[in-house]
Amino acid sequence: MSTITEIEAGIGTAESLDPRAAISVRGLRKTYGSFEAVSGVDFDIQPGEIVAFLGPNGAGKTTTVEILEGYRERTAGAVRVLGEDPATAPLLWRDRIGVVLQDSEIEPDLTARECVELYAGYHLHPRPVMETLELVGLTAKAGTRGSQLSGGQRRRLDVALALIGDPELVFLDEPTTGFDPSARRQAWDVIDGLRALGKTIFLTTHYMDEAERLADRIMVIARGAIVAEGSPATLAGRDTRPATVSFHLPEGVPVGALPDFLAEALTDDDGLIRFRTPEPLRDVGRLSRWADERGVDFPDLEVKRPNLEDIYLELTVEDSADR
Numbered sequence: 001m002s003t004i005t006e007i008e009a010g011i012g013t014a015e016s017l018d019p020r021a022a023i024s025v026r027g028l029r030k031t032y033g034s035f036e037a038v039s040g041v042d043f044d045i046q047p048g049e050i051v052a053f054l055g056p057n058g059a060g061k062t063t064t065v066e067i068l069e070g071y072r073e074r075t076a077g078a079v080r081v082l083g084e085d086p087a088t089a090p091l092l093w094r095d096r097i098g099v100v101l102q103d104s105e106i107e108p109d110l111t112a113r114e115c116v117e118l119y120a121g122y123h124l125h126p127r128p129v130m131e132t133l134e135l136v137g138l139t140a141k142a143g144t145r146g147s148q149l150s151g152g153q154r155r156r157l158d159v160a161l162a163l164i165g166d167p168e169l170v171f172l173d174e175p176t177t178g179f180d181p182s183a184r185r186q187a188w189d190v191i192d193g194l195r196a197l198g199k200t201i202f203l204t205t206h207y208m209d210e211a212e213r214l215a216d217r218i219m220v221i222a223r224g225a226i227v228a229e230g231s232p233a234t235l236a237g238r239d240t241r242p243a244t245v246s247f248h249l250p251e252g253v254p255v256g257a258l259p260d261f262l263a264e265a266l267t268d269d270d271g272l273i274r275f276r277t278p279e280p281l282r283d284v285g286r287l288s289r290w291a292d293e294r295g296v297d298f299p300d301l302e303v304k305r306p307n308l309e310d311i312y313l314e315l316t317v318e319d320s321a322d323r
Helices: 004-008 061-069 112-120 129-135 151-163 181-196 208-214 235-240 280-294 308-322
Strands: 023-032 035-045 050-054 076-081 097-100 169-173 200-204 217-222 225-230 243-248 272-277 302-304
Touching: 023 061, 035 061, 035 225, 050 061, 050 208, 061 076, 061 169, 061 200, 097 151, 112 129, 112 151, 129 151, 151 169, 151 181, 181 200, 181 208, 200 208, 208 308, 217 235, 217 308, 225 235, 225 308, 235 308, 243 280, 272 280
Parallel strands: 050 200, 050 217, 097 169, 169 200
Antiparallel strands: 023 035, 023 076, 217 225, 243 272, 243 302
């Protein structure tokens, strides 16, 4: 294992870390031979913040998370999680973090309550068992064996096992993979409950609506580097991107009759007219006045700014193509 001196002699240094942050990373690198999985990553996560970490498979996301959790060594850079270097953190440090893995197996012959009681014994100051089951919505299933729980209920139990030690920081790795829409929204309610408790949450997910619904901030990793970060509304300038306006012309109205500012509008084979504008309110108003003067209507008129998935695909398209 590299010594701290050797690690911090890389791009990042311990002196540059934010001492107030729950997680602080500078110049994080991880190489496997000639392949650089993570290449000089910097970020901070403040206490009580929910951050979604997005990226295609193979982009360096899992490697970064496992370094933060203390399960993988880094090649270079400086990292502090809850004030400790995960590579050398004492055992008591693990009592302060909770981890929900993407795939895990619970004890099939123990009840939900017995599972949580078992894990409570590993912590110095565990939360009350029934209170923890209530937090994740499993009170009614406390006496049900693990083998008889549904997939969504088992995932809730995974979260309960991560929370029983009353951690300050929770890593959630794809917490709703495989859930139906109802179960996903119930899981979101559980995560909202963690927000109310003031927990710091580091969330990885492939669901854009989940990131938009839950995260205070989103970080996107591609090709081993952070390529964008910001709130769900402002990521990569999403809030200032041109909007796309689309509509079908009423029967009998030719395209050539449209106002001059739509001269470069596109028309597809279905007759749908589309144009992009940085000022949608102004241009839709102009179009509405034109239509009103001619007594026509556009019942399917739609104004759409890029959604979070559009932005994510734009940021990661090269990474996805390479892999």
